[in-house]
Each structure stands twice: as structure tokens, then as C-alpha cells.
Amino acid sequence: MVSVHNRKFVSADPEKCVGCQVCEYACSYNKEKVFNPIKSRIRAVRVNQTANMAVTCRLCEEPACVNACPRDALTQSKENGAILINKDKCNGCGWCIEACDYGAMMLHPETKTVYTCDLCKDKPEGPQCVKWCPEEALTVVTSDVLAQKARINAIKKLFNEKT
Amino acid sequence: MLGYAGRILYLDLTTGKNYTEKLNEETAKKFVGGIGLGMYLYLSKSKKGVNPLSPENPLVLSVGPLTATMFPTGGNGHAFISKSPATGGVGESVSHGTFGTELKRAGYDAVVLTGKAEKPLYLLIDDDSIELRDASKLWGKSSLEVEDLIKDEIGDFYVRVASIGLAGEKLSKISCIINDKTRAAGRTGLGAVMGSKNLKAIAVRGTNDITISKPEEFFNLVKEFHERMKGPAAQKYRTTGSTENLMLQNNMFCVPTRNYNNSHFELAENISSSVINQHFIAKIIGCNSCAMRCEHVAIIKDGAYRGTTARIEYDNLWAFGPNCGIDKLNPIIKAAERCNYFGLDAQSVGGVVSFIMDCYEKGLVTKEKLDGIDAHFGNASALLALIEKIGKQEGIGAMLANGVKEAAAKIGGNAEQLAQHIKGLEVTGYDLRCLKTTALSCAVAFRGADHNRSGAVTFDLRGKVDRLKAETGRGKLVKDLEDQFNIIDSLLVCKNSKGTFYKDVEEMAKIYNAATGLGITQQELELAGERIQALAKIINTREGLTRKDDTLPWKVINQPISDDGPVKGAVVSKAELDLMLNDYYQARGYDKQGLLTIAKLQELGLTEYLSIIEHKE
Numbered sequence: 022m023v024s025v026h027n028r029k030f031v032s033a034d035p036e037k038c039v040g041c042q043v044c045e046y047a048c049s050y051n052k053e054k055v056f057n058p059i060k061s062r063i064r065a066v067r068v069n070q071t072a073n074m075a076v077t078c079r080l081c082e083e084p085a086c087v088n089a090c091p092r093d094a095l096t097q098s099k100e101n102g103a104i105l106i107n108k109d110k111c112n113g114c115g116w117c118i119e120a121c122d123y124g125a126m127m128l129h130p131e132t133k134t135v136y137t138c139d140l141c142k143d144k145p146e147g148p149q150c151v152k153w154c155p156e157e158a159l160t161v162v163t164s165d166v167l168a169q170k171a172r173i174n175a176i177k178k179l180f181n182e183k184t
Numbered sequence: 185m186l187g188y189a190g191r192i193l194y195l196d197l198t199t200g201k202n203y204t205e206k207l208n209e210e211t212a213k214k215f216v217g218g219i220g221l222g223m224y225l226y227l228s229k230s231k232k233g234v235n236p237l238s239p240e241n242p243l244v245l246s247v248g249p250l251t252a253t254m255f256p257t258g259g260n261g262h263a264f265i266s267k268s269p270a271t272g273g274v275g276e277s278v279s280h281g282t283f284g285t286e287l288k289r290a291g292y293d294a295v296v297l298t299g300k301a302e303k304p305l306y307l308l309i310d311d312d313s314i315e316l317r318d319a320s321k322l323w324g325k326s327s328l329e330v331e332d333l334i335k336d337e338i339g340d341f342y343v344r345v346a347s348i349g350l351a352g353e354k355l356s357k358i359s360c361i362i363n364d365k366t367r368a369a370g371r372t373g374l375g376a377v378m379g380s381k382n383l384k385a386i387a388v389r390g391t392n393d394i395t396i397s398k399p400e401e402f403f404n405l406v407k408e409f410h411e412r413m414k415g416p417a418a419q420k421y422r423t424t425g426s427t428e429n430l431m432l433q434n435n436m437f438c439v440p441t442r443n444y445n446n447s448h449f450e451l452a453e454n455i456s457s458s459v460i461n462q463h464f465i466a467k468i469i470g471c472n473s474c475a476m477r478c479e480h481v482a483i484i485k486d487g488a489y490r491g492t493t494a495r496i497e498y499d500n501l502w503a504f505g506p507n508c509g510i511d512k513l514n515p516i517i518k519a520a521e522r523c524n525y526f527g528l529d530a531q532s533v534g535g536v537v538s539f540i541m542d543c544y545e546k547g548l549v550t551k552e553k554l555d556g557i558d559a560h561f562g563n564a565s566a567l568l569a570l571i572e573k574i575g576k577q578e579g580i581g582a583m584l585a586n587g588v589k590e591a592a593a594k595i596g597g598n599a600e601q602l603a604q605h606i607k608g609l610e611v612t613g614y615d616l617r618c619l620k621t622t623a624l625s626c627a628v629a630f631r632g633a634d635h636n637r638s639g640a641v642t643f644d645l646r647g648k649v650d651r652l653k654a655e656t657g658r659g660k661l662v663k664d665l666e667d668q669f670n671i672i673d674s675l676l677v678c679k680n681s682k683g684t685f686y687k688d689v690e691e692m693a694k695i696y697n698a699a700t701g702l703g704i705t706q707q708e709l710e711l712a713g714e715r716i717q718a719l720a721k722i723i724n725t726r727e728g729l730t731r732k733d734d735t736l737p738w739k740v741i742n743q744p745i746s747d748d749g750p751v752k753g754a755v756v757s758k759a760e761l762d763l764m765l766n767d768y769y770q771a772r773g774y775d776k777q778g779l780l781t782i783a784k785l786q787e788l789g790l791t792e793y794l795s796i797i798e799h800k801e
Contacts, residue, residue, distance in 0.1 A: 039477040041470035042282070046254035055393035056253050057289065058342075070366060070481045070493060071467040130391060155256070155410050155475035 259473025261676030289390025349527025397701025503534020526575030535610025
């Protein structure tokens with residue numbers, strides 16, 4: 022199993038995210054050849070005008086979705102930590118959707134099975150949402166790198182250096 | 185015919201009956217979408233002389249062929265079209281955000297609303313399901329509240345809502361339709377048309393796929409435009425915002441100040457873009473699909489209005505700032521927020537407040553008549569007090585809520601000379617006396633005084649033409665720019681992104697084709713732009729507008745700029761206006777009365793409207 026320090030996921034910087042939903046279009050087109058946010062693995066959320074952030078699978082350690090599935094349809098990849106879905110086993114009951122704190126697990130309107138971010142494993146250049154985000158708000162990172170960045174930014178701010 | 189949803193929804197609010205019709209390929213190509221398709225549908229469902237606030241006046245809502253695709257800015261717009269209660273001619277107003285995307289995914293290119301509901305209702309469109317629901321709990325509420333209440337009631341938090349506030353309910357001719365909480369189809373008083381139908385809101389949820397015809401070409405274009413939008417063409421909007429115009433224009437002495445008594449605001453520095461950005465802007469957000477973002481969200485951090493949030497751009501900054509002689513940002517932002525709250529067009533509100541301040545200072549109205557408000561220019565509390573009255577239509581507000589033209593008629597005397605409007609629509613923040621191409625553009629604009637019906641103002645401001653000169657050739661320039669803007673408002677790409685279309689219509693045709701696969705040529709699309717202009721002209725002609733309506737506010741013609749500076753003495757004389765009008769009509773192929781000719785209708789494939797034009801001749 023890949024350690025939590027090496028597990029990369031798509032993270033949105035709320036400072037940079039403007040809520041444009043380009044990531045949704047990029048994702049649904051890449052995955053399904055259509056523009057449709059309800060088929061996107063990443064969703065842009067605007068709570069009020071100033072709170073904007075895109076949300077997708079965080080590749081949790083001890084993922085609640087996997088634990089919640091009564092049919093063992095979900096497993097976590099030992100290789101990169103992504104949530105793997107066995108479509109034959111999934112009956113769309115939605116327990117994993119309820120279990121996920123981030124709303125990253127979704128029920129597909131046509132296949133009636135659940136789906137989530139697979140980090141565009143078939144694309145050599147990586148997640149398409151990251152590639153297309155016009156604000157460069159999305160990155161593929163480990164939690165550790167996020168912590169590193171936060172620390173550095175905090176110190177820069179303290180010493181009035183430009184970030 | 186990809187890109188389009190391929191269906192038009194017709195709903196009679198009196199009976200609640202609805203049906204859909206197919207959008208055929210020929211109509212799609214001829215009128216594109218947005219305001220073009222909207223005006224075409226409006227014409228086919230409305231009758232001459234219809235009262236704008238009667239059940240018989242249709243209200244059309246339309247989206248474009250790029251709506252709900254990833255094409256930057258093209259993905260997110262919608263337009264409302266009707267007969268304007270403010271102008272008596274064609275009313276149209278475009279808005280962006282996310283609302284349009286849901287309508288497209290629900291499977292509609294347009295919705296045609298007629299009739300009048302017996303009691304306040306709201307329309308819920310959920311894909312094929314069309315439902316009219318009780319709006320009694322929403323009545324009287326602001327668009328911000330309505331959106332949240334509808335989401336709660338339906339239990340779907342991704343439903344998108346466009347609604348009217350108190351002003352629209354009370355049929356104010358300067359009311360607007362607000363979507364996504366802060367975006368507005370602001371101009372021409374269409375909130376009142378919606379209110380006259382007892383329709384509080386339109387809520388939409390759409391779950392259908394949107395596909396495009398030529399993905400490879402399409403994505404190459406998306407990529408190219410993303411790059412351009414990160415570059416200099418969109419830099420102003422992305423960073424400092426359109427409020428940057430204030431200081432730039434102030435240096436050129438073309439900021440209408442105190443209702444056109446000045447063209448330069450000596451206190452402009454106090455409300456400049458840098459002050460706004462440094463002290464108020466909390467976040468710059470983007471509409472759906474946009475790669476340039478521009479919406480500057482201002483929050484007041486201290487004082488009595490602490491916590492007030494509103495979008496600030498040049499237009500509302502000008503309307504409440506220089507135009508009312510006010511140099512304090514807290515009340516200006518508060519005024520913007522109150523206009524959103526009531527569902528009022530901020531530009532027209534600024535227009536009507538500055539008008540009454542002018543009347544007050546010139547002794548045409550007394551303090552008593554103004555319910556005790558000391559409406560001197562520069563009095564910020566007077567501005568806010570008047571907005572409350574306009575929103576609620578209390579006291580003096582009842583008269584002001586219908587715009588400057590009507591208010592001037594009621595005040596009488598010389599008040600009309602102070603009413604800065606064209607065709608009944610209040611002017612915008614560009615002093616037309618020293619921006620003469622813009623003056624022509626506004627005089628002929630089919631929806632009234634608005635710089636946004638062509639890009640002429642850019643030519644004047646950037647010195648591409650001599651802005652003080654009224655000369656032959658401006659007519660053709662304005663005509664071409666209008667046609668382009670008609671395409672922009674029908675494709676529903678954002679006007680702020682215009683600078684990223686390096687090759688204008690050529691590139692617009694490319695995108696249209698990549699999405700729809702309809703294979704339109706640049707020439708055909710240009711002709712569509714001209715045809716859409718003709719549609720507006722046909723509506724206006726049918727409703728009795730003539731050459732005499734293609735005019736300028738009294739002060740623009742009769743009161744030269746008095747400020748010492750580069751444009752002192754500038755004015756657009758009647759002779760100059762006539763010269764430019766003649767030149768414009770000629771470029772358009774109109775007759776001397778500014779009317780469409782039979783030959784022009786034939787050229788544009790609009791002979792079905794011959795009777796309207798012939799009746800007039």
C-alpha cells in the first residue's frame with residue numbers, strides 16, 4: 022500500500038478557485054465525451070460569492086466509502102490510493118455516497134453505479150481538470166506537500182515576502 | 185444540429201398549458217440564438233401595440249448554441265427579450281452566470297412566456313417536467329432570498345434561479361431580472377414584464393448531455409482562447425476590473441458627472457479602482473466556463489454598512505459615484521447592494537437619482553416634494569434614502585421608479601431637459617458630447633441609451649477615431665460594430681471577452697461550426713448580425729418608433745462641456761447628429777426616415793415582415 026505521504030490527489034486552492042466549473046466540463050468530456058456536470062468526477066461549489074472551491078476524491082486513508090460498501094464493490098488501489106469500483110458488484114445503493122464527507126462519490130445517471138475520481142489513470146499527462154483549470158487552482162499533490170506549502174506561505178506572510 | 189437543444193418551450197401562464205416546438209436548422213442559422221432567436225420568437229408571438237405590462241406581451245428567455253459547453257464565456261449566458269415598458273420598443277437584456285447552462289441541459293433553446301398567472305407563481309423547469317408552483321411565500325422577497333428559499337423548498341441545491349425583486353413585482357420600469365444572486369439582465373425594465381405576469385421566479389434543473397460536432401477543433405479553440413484570456417486582452421477584467429475606466433476616462437474628461445453638469449469628477453481619486461481593490465474587493469469570481477473571471481465582489485469592512493456585499497464594476501460605480509457627485513465608497517457599495525435587493529437596474533437608478541438631484545438643485549422640485557430628502561449632489565444619505573423609496577415605491581419613489589422620462593413628464597417645466605435618456609432608457613457612464621461615435625451608437629441603439637449595443641466607445645476612448653469629430657464614415661463603423669455585437673449577444677459570448685476574438689466574426693463562425701456542425705460561413709454569420717439588427721428595427725417600427733426617436737438627450741445637444749480641459753465646449757449639435765444619422769442610415773441601407781426598405785428585407789430573408797414595414801411607408 023502506497024503510504025499516505027506519497028498518495029497524490031487533486032486539490033483545489035480556495036484562494037485561486039473562482040468557481041468557473043471548467044474542471045467539470047473537462048472531466049465529463051474526457052470521461053464520457055459529453056459536457057454534463059452530473060457526469061463530472063470533480064464538482065465546483067460556490068457557497069456564497071466569496072467561497073468557491075472544487076471538490077473531488079481525497080483518497081483518504083481508511084476511506085469511509087470503502088468501509089461503507091456492504092457488497093465489497095469498492096477497494097483502494099495499493100498502487101496509488103485511488104478508489105476502485107467494481108461495477109458488477111455495485112448496485113447503486115448509495116451507502117458510500119452517504120459515507121463520504123466530501124461528496125466525492127456520485128451515482129451515475131445512466132449506469133446506476135457509483136463513480137469517483139480515478140486521477141485520469143489512462144492519461145499520461147494526468148488529471149484533465151488540472152490541465153484545463155484556467156486559474157491554475159488545481160494541483161495533483163500529497164497532503165505532505167500541501168502542508169509544506171502552507172508552512173512556507175505562512176512564514177513568507179510573517180516576513181512580508183511576496184508569495 | 186449539435187450545440188442547440190433543438191426545442192422551444194411555450195408556456196401560457198394564464199392557463200398553465202405548455203407545449204414544445206422543434207427548433208429547425210434554418211431558424212437556428214438565421215437567428216443564431218440569444219437575442220436574435222429571442223427577437224424572432226417575440227415577433228412571431230406578439231401583436232402591434234401590445235401593452236408591455238399586459239398578459240399578451242410575451243417574455244422570451246433564450247440561450248445560445250454555445251451555452252453549457254466549455255467554450256470560455258460562451259458557455260454561460262442567457263437573454264431576456266420582450267417589449268420594454270421603459271422604451272416602448274424592443275427590450276433585451278443579456279446576463280451571464282450559470283442559469284443558462286441548466287436551461288440548455290433541460291433541453292430548451294428558448295422559453296416563450298405569455299399570459300398572466302392568477303396569483304404569484306414560480307416556474308420550475310426540471311428537464312421535461314414543467315411545473316408552476318405557488319410563490320406566495322416568495323412574494324416581496326429579494327432575489328438572493330428567493331434563490332435560497334426555492335433550493336430549500338425543492339431540496340435540490342444545484343437548481344439555478346432567475347427572479348425578480350420587489351421592484352419587478354411593483355412593475356417598476358427600471359426593474360431587472362437577477363440570476364445566480366448577483367448577475368442581472370439589468371436593462372430595459374424587463375423585471376416589470378415578469379412581474380406583470382405574476383411570475384416571481386424561473387428555477388431550472390437540466391440533466392441532459394451537451395455534445396459538440398467537432399471535438400478536436402472545438403478543444404483547440406478552447407485552448408487558444410484560454411491562452412488569450414490569460415493574456416493582455418483580458419488583463420483589465422481579470423485584475424483591476426472595469427472600475428479602471430474611471431480614472432482613465434476622467435483624464436479624458438468623459439465621465440458624466442452630476443447628471444451631465446460636468447464631464448470630469450474632481451473627487452474621482454477617492455473612488456478609484458486602486459482604492460476599491462485595496463480596501464474592498466474580497467474576491468474576483470468567474471461565471472460558468474469562463475477563463476478570464478471578472479466579477480469583483482466588494483465587501484464593506486467597517487462602519488454602518490459593515491458586511492455589505494455587492495459586485496462593483498465601472499457601470500454601477502459611475503451611476504452612484506460621479507453621476508450623483510458622491511465620492512464615498514461605503515454608500516456606493518451599499519447602493520449597489522440595495523439595487524440588487526430590490527431588483528433594480530443600477531444604471532437607471534443612478535440616472536434617476538442624479539436627475540432628481542439636478543431638479544432639486546435647479547429648484548424644479550422642493551424638499552417637501554422629496555419627502556424631506558435634501559437631495560443635493562454628493563449627499564450619499566439622500567442617494568440611499570431615494571433608493572429605498574424607489575424600491576418600495578413609497579412617496580417620491582413611486583414617480584422615480586419608472587425612470588427619468590416619466591418623472592420629467594410629471595414634474596413638467598424644463599425637467600425633460602435634465603432627463604438624460606434616449607428612447608426612455610437612462611444613459612450610461614460615457615459623456616456623449618466628447619465621444620461622438622458613441623453618441624451616434626447610443627442614438628440609434630434599438631434598446632435606448634446604451635453603449636453596449638456596439639463597441640464604438642472603444643474606438644473613441646482608444647483614439648482609433650477622432651472622438652470630437654462627427655464625420656461621414658462613422659455610420660459604417662457603428663453599423664459594422666452593431667452587427668458584431670448582435671452576433672456576440674446571440675452566440676451569448678461575454679462582451680468583456682470581445683478583445684480575445686482577434687479575428688472577430690471569422691473566429692466566431694469557427695466556434696459556431698465546431699459546436700454545431702452547421703457549416704456557417706463568416707459572411708453568413710455577418711449577415712445574421714445584420715438580420716438581427718433588422719429584427720429589432722422591425723419591432724421598433726411596428727411599435728411606432730421613428731427617426732425622431734434616434735436622438736440624444738437634451739444636454740448632449742444643447743449644453744456644451746463646461747469643464748476646463750481638453751474637451752471644453754464639446755457638444756453634439758443637431759446638425760452633427762443629423763449628419764451621422766444620415767450616414768448611418770445609408771450604411772444600413774435604410775431610407776432617410778431610418779426605416780428598412782423592401783430591398784433590404786429581401787436581402788436579409790425577412791420578407792415575412794414586409795407588411796409591418798409597408799404599413800409604415
